[in-house]
Amino acid sequence: MDSIRKGTRFWIGGKKWAYEAAASHGSALMYSEDLNEYQEVKLGDLVDQNLEGTEYAIPPLENKATIEDWSLAEFRYSTLKDHIEAGDRKISELAAGLELSEPRAYALIKIFKNSSGPADFIKDKPGVKLGKRLIGSRVEAIINLAIEQKWKGPGTNIASVVKYVDELCHKAGLKTPAAGTVANRISCISKSKLAMLKDGHKVANDRYQARPKKNQSSRPLAKAEMDHCLVDCIIVDEKTRMPLCRPWATVIIDLHTRVVNGYYLSIDAPSGFSVAQAITHATFPKDDWLAHLDLEDISYPYYGKLERLAMDNAKEFKSKALKIAAIKNAIRLLYRPPGRPWWGGAYRAVVRNACGRIYTFSSWYHVE
Template sequence: MPMARGASWTVACVEAGITASKAAVYRWRKAFERSGIEGLVDRRVLNGRAGVSLEIRTLARAAWRQCPNGKSGSVYAVLKEKCAAAGVVVPSYGWLTDFIRYEIPADEKIVRDDGMVEWRRQAAPRHTVERADVANELWQCDDTPLDIWLRAPNRDGSWEVVQPFATAIIDVHSRACMAVGVWTRTPNAWSVALTLRKAILPKASRFAPFRGVPQRFAMDNGKNYRSEAVSRTLALLNIVAEYCALRSPNQKPEVERLLRTMQENLLPRFPGYKKAHTISREAAAKQVLSLLTIEQLRAEIDRWVEQYNDTHHEGISKSLDFTPRQLWEHTVVPREVEPDLLNRLLLQSDTRVVTSKGVKLTLRGGEPAEFWSPALVEKFGLTVLLLFNPEDLASVLVADAATGLPICEAYRMGIDGARYGQHDIVQAQQGRAAQLAGVADRLHAYHEEAERGDRLSPERTKELRAFLEEEHRLDAEELLTALPPHSPRLALTAGLTTGDTLAHVRSADPSTAPAPNDDEGGDDDVESKPRTAPRPRPAKRSVSAPPAQEVGEEADMLARLIRLQSGR
């Protein structure tokens, strides 16, 4: 026996297979020391008052199930009828209340009182299964209304009380919170898309390395998750969509627990917490100036997320002191995406024409807003594509409408803390005008330089000029032999310029020479002398003499060459 080895009573009972509480074990020990083996005998059996039989217990359980949401009194009335019909003794009312309290399991009470749906939510068996082996393998997403009141500005400058909502994304393997989006309206497809964009892109803080594209994305079965925009985005990013069954939060317990932790640990710190003395909307409206704005709550949640990711999480390991950030960094599988593609997929878009004051966009309440950047000055009149977050219109992304290539980020004008003002627009426009004037001057100088560069060198020009003059002299000599003896001769002497030579060539052309009696003198002119026979052509060339038209063309070509060389 274990007692013979000097083991304790507790160890001895465990080794003997006795399942009892520590108090019962010590009570049995004292009874054995006081009365021996007889002290361990149930005295109710010795006195003829044995425990309630199994038949009565079965009747009591049946009576309890027959009275859904019934109190102990109604159950006891049904039990008495059943015991009378079965011919057994009716137990006491106190026994029935103890039986209901201690012997009926809690999950059976939930099924009887609230139904199977509530039983699945509260009492269904939970099986811990490691559904992801590395970080960024499986993300879970869910949204919930936050238990806090916020204040939002109206167009007339007053404040109104609003109900915020949150959309959260968590990495299942590392339990790292990838992103939390906060909105002042019911979550829709765009809130899911914007939160996914925030989770994928690198974070502003260097202490938050969480980014990348997951392999799978688990989410609810609501219409905001089933929308075409979300489905198309996940497909283009090669993310497998996993939809949970209807009303089955246990299929994504990690993100459910994250939202509950944020509700219980963060929100009670701020004014307007709903569960603090059950603050209603009317009560919050009386202290509206003390409530947080949506921007302040977003900043507080971002700080809380950084602390959450650097705190030990029991869901990772109860023994090892791992934080979600450490486990994510050690097991992440990098899978990046181009920010431009992500912006095209996950931001709202609209086309606008660039004006002298930038681009205009109408806000949700119908208020017009202007966005400007220095890069838009040279895009005046161009149709551009605006990519923007409807919940944060402090700036918009501007891209080329035809190619989709990014141009700049334009910032909103006319608000407190605006990055640019009207004087920035004036300075940019003046600088653009000066730049265009300088470009015109540089283009003119470039054309002049190019024209000078295209001219021939002086040596080559001399060679070409001598060659053409020699060719022209030979052709002129051939032409002289074909002219009448009393017609003007071509003079190709050293004293004549090339222009004079061309003039003589043209005057020697019979097709261009004036006809007899066609000058201003008319018939009063002196009779022309009779023509003599032409001289024989010299035999220095075997080719025939060029016609007068070809001589004129060569003369024109030489004239153009001379004008080109002289720059006129």
């Protein structure tokens, strides 16, 4: 087989690797600039092109090359190979054979020494490459700074960024880029990062962060969510009609049926007592409770011992009494990871309507 020169490139595992030296036991020492690491590969795997991932490295231009491009590449490769094998031919003869200038012939010889085949001689298209940036690095840095400083708040627009770029470039003694250039740099930034700069992390996460897992339950009572919410109503004094406060609701929602299994209303802030009352209300039948409210004509057959109960990391949800009671009654407590409010998605989707109906369904001072 042909000898392998140092720097010859190969595809290994979908990555570009370069031959460095011979290793022990018929292996080659390969180096990847992308990964900045070495590995040993069997020589047979480099030569046999029938094995997956062992072909010679092919430039990205191959995908867009025409038949004429391939013909020209094959011609240049074979001409250069003949010139190298001859050994004593002049560069002028090579340049004449390639129909190129002598400096260009020297450049192709350099490419040939590290090439792996005709694919390395695919002719690139003239002109500015797609994605190439022509303005200086200092101006690029000013544009990045202007985006970070001015792309904030609900009134953010491209004009404010362009104006700030002009101010900074004037102070730095640099030529101001066109407004279209600044707009192009903004469009190259991901929408999630722009939303984070403009509206903050929470809005950006809610709008763009992936939610790969599903919050599901296979049957009733298998999983429920519990949380607190201020009810959208105001309690007023019976005599003066002056506003007093908004009541708190602790609500337990079954994930499978989206039914409110239990709740507790109070003018006091959430506590371990309100949590215990809500769980008790969700667990036991509600016939006596409805009779106490003179609502015997209403049927509410939703109750039972919960298997899993999900909640956030509030202090009242991590009390020692709640944990002991859960262990005694075989209820598994599931705590939401910090900083991920969407884990309580079912509760947030239902709780506002539920709280409004709860308050019209009964008065806060009747709940026991």
